[in-house]
Amino acid sequence: MSLILNGCILLLKEHHLLTKADIVFDNEITNVTYDSRQAQKDGMFFCKGTHFKEEYLRQAQQNGASTYVSQQEYPDIKGMNALIVNDVQKAMALLGAAFYDYPQNDLFIIAFTGTKGKTTSAYFTRGILQAYTNKKTALFSTIDRIVGPQPQQRFKSSLTTPESLDLFKEMRQAVDNKMTHLVMEVSSQAYLRNRVYGLHYDVGFFLNITPDHIGPNEHPNFANYLHCKLQLLVNSKICVLNANSDHFDEIYQAAKATTQPENIYLFARQGTPGQNIDFIYQSQQATLAQSEFQLQGISDKAKEMNVTGNYELSLAGDFNETNAVAAIIGAGLAGVPYQLAQTAITNVHIPGRMETLKTQHHGTVYVDYAHNYGSMKALLSFLQRQNPHSKMFVVVGSTGNKGVSRREGFGKVLSEYADYAYLTTDDPGFEDPQKIAEEIDSYINHKQVQVQIILDRQRAIQAAITQSHPGDVVVLAGKGEDAYQKIRGLDTPYPNDFNVAQKVISQLE
Template sequence: MLTAEQITNILESEYLLETAPSIDEKTEFTHISYNSNDVRANTLLFIKGYFKPEYLDEAIAKGVTAIVALDSFVHATSLPTWSVNDNLAAMSVLSMAFYDYPQNKLALIGITGTKGKTSSAYMAYEILKVATGNKVALSSTLMSITGPKPENQRRAHLTTPESLDLFMWMREAVDNGMTHMVMEVSSQAFKMERVYGLRYNVGIFLNISPDHVGENEHPTFQDYIEHKMMLFDHSEQIVLNTDSQHFSELIEHAAAAVPRDGLWLYGQYDEEDNRADVSFETVAANLQGSKFMVREENQQAGRLRIGGQYALDIPGDFNESNATAVAIATRLVGADTEAIKEGLAVVQIPGRMQMMTSKMHGTIYVDYAHNYASISALLQFVRKNETVDQLRIVVGAPGNKGVSRRPGIGQAINEGADVAYLTADDPQYEDPAAIADEIQAQITADTVVVKREMDRTKAIEQAIREAGPNDVVVLAAKGLDEYQKIKGVDTPYENDWVVAQRVVAELEN
């Protein structure tokens, strides 16, 4: 619950208030919303994004009694209105107050990076499940989990949810007895102020490479990296990858944000040039997982007491890097070494590096890899660990977002694949064939065969049917998504894993 007086005071204290309505200070609001369809009696409605004034009529009839809006919207209604200079920041600070600041009762780990956020979040989640007796919540690209019961698990629609939803789920997590929470934090979360006013006990910065530049996202790469680095400014301690691109810029910002004993550097072991506090090195690896050694390289790292050998139940040296970051972060919020070992040994990420084999049509991987960095790493990993006659990839790119990643997808194919099946991947309002043209423009190697089929199901069927017994087929980007975003509608889709399973069963039966 919030009173009118509390709303005014909070907005004034955050320098967000332009004008307050003439309303009884004791007026109570027992529900808050940013969706005119989610309204009940005594609702405070936040006006965000594109909102037609006529939508208010129906919302008022359902129980909206006041709104928070930018000054430009105020003239559209006679409702009591708090006029603010930043409606998204206002929604965040009022939402955390409405739900009684649940973040203060949770040990928070925030994870950002161009690739690896979801895998790392699930690793941290599994470790902390062991360490806390299953008292950890999760906010990821795939799922929001606020407790142990099925009704506490939801499919996610944003990497980081809207601030109102985030604080509502945090409150639900606290009420369910959760003591820790792991969050993916996207650059858009900072740009759109979904985490405005939130601080993390530990922030993990995995890596950075060009992505999310284009319409409706970041205008430039510099804007992208600056919003990523905002995690540094909102974390008590920072875990940073020394192997990341743009490390000099990252370390400069991180070092200004926290003292040195709150900055934890990790990276791949390098005997000649090791800047890391904690390093990792592969001991053994195959297509099912790996064993790797973690070393504490200095006195600061020795305080962690996490050195030793670990087993990871998902493949790829890039996942060993993520696991090392997570080991540091979870240790900083109370996990012991045994919990870290147990969590990493059993972790599975839905739709990440899922593998099936067929009798006559090779090995099929399903993965959410969706940009140059992740697709390139995946293809290189397969080349390194498989005997491959032909490496085939089925891939597309989303419409109306991430335009900058399309050439990178083509470049990754050019460097690592033998056959590419270009297809649809959430085309939205764009023509998937035109998107495929942008990807194909970067595939210049004579050794790469390009095929085009805009029906994703048919493209997967074709790729698997044409694969030989020693081929590998990579189904990239969609993972377990059960829809295609087409013209603003989430259109039902089996998902890549289900399609692959069905095709293999048909071929083998």
């Protein structure tokens, strides 16, 4: 992998990003990084971030970097080539793709965006495609990054959509590992931060939209959040939209603005009003162990895909059927027929999603990654329908330094469904977890819900399970299988909610 300096200049000019090029000497670029500690001889270093310091650039130079890309000049740095640009994130995405020789061109890419359901949809889709491609489907998700068939080629994610250099590096690894397809989640932050600038997808899904990720360090308002989400449609060859989403008219208009009608597909629940719907689905049965639904192609182009039929999921919750439908359509657009999709999706397991633990003398425990108002409402309303006479115990926290708007949503959804709420820690970052919990608590109707603030998450889980009784429902929400807590810039080891609950139950019983 390498870059020619003149080629970099031409590429940046083509995209109207270059403001100045100060070339001291010409050389072949053989390394690209934004981490000064990883800079190497003849490397290119990107000066990114609101808290960037000149000392990082000096360290990169000491480690051998010969060129830097920045939005400002550093005149005290001598002996380095300087490419001054008006947007370093866009420049990094373009040059990163070029350095790794455009690996996206060798992958069939299916991308998902939405406030909720991205991870579940991505796992369902990959599960089907794995059977279709003989295990040659990569995955970039909130939980895992899978770039090949070997165990060492699977690792935990730190971001839903990583920085562009990491993204294209991992795509290159996937291609080199003989992967032919890629399923990925695309966050609104990926577009806000230009991590996927210039990247195009074969199929792009818009699952839904509700207020989220709005705060000082994220989107300034809902309009900006929606705008960033819509960019996935602008960059997709085929657009697939959930017609039941809020703000659907705006979503549909965005798709039609850049995509031919024959390349737009709409899906919806049975009975949804509206025209041009290509697929409808209807829940047949949803229990606490599985769900069954029927999918039917309505339009001619939908019928041609041959995905009409009955499907069964090993994942509880009728709210997961929407995600499964999206996955079946996505796989169908990649060429997967009904019989294969029907068999494959039944066996898909999704880490941290609706995992169940039974107890003898206490409530049934459900571990789920639900971490905003929309996903929490879907989860708790389903459990309430399945257990209309049960008391509901909910353990939940909210992240620090991001997703500030979630806190009011948690208070609202707890007031709607919970009997007992245990407010605890969930990746507090640099914020005080006590203040985060108190903010959630301020939105809870205390006439409806009994609230305890227990910041030690393991103790909060222990309290919820211990205080529950047979027939009750205990929900551990937000972290799923996360094996760490993000505290003051560090990933602090944490056993994960499922393991903590298992240990509590074994001690109790």
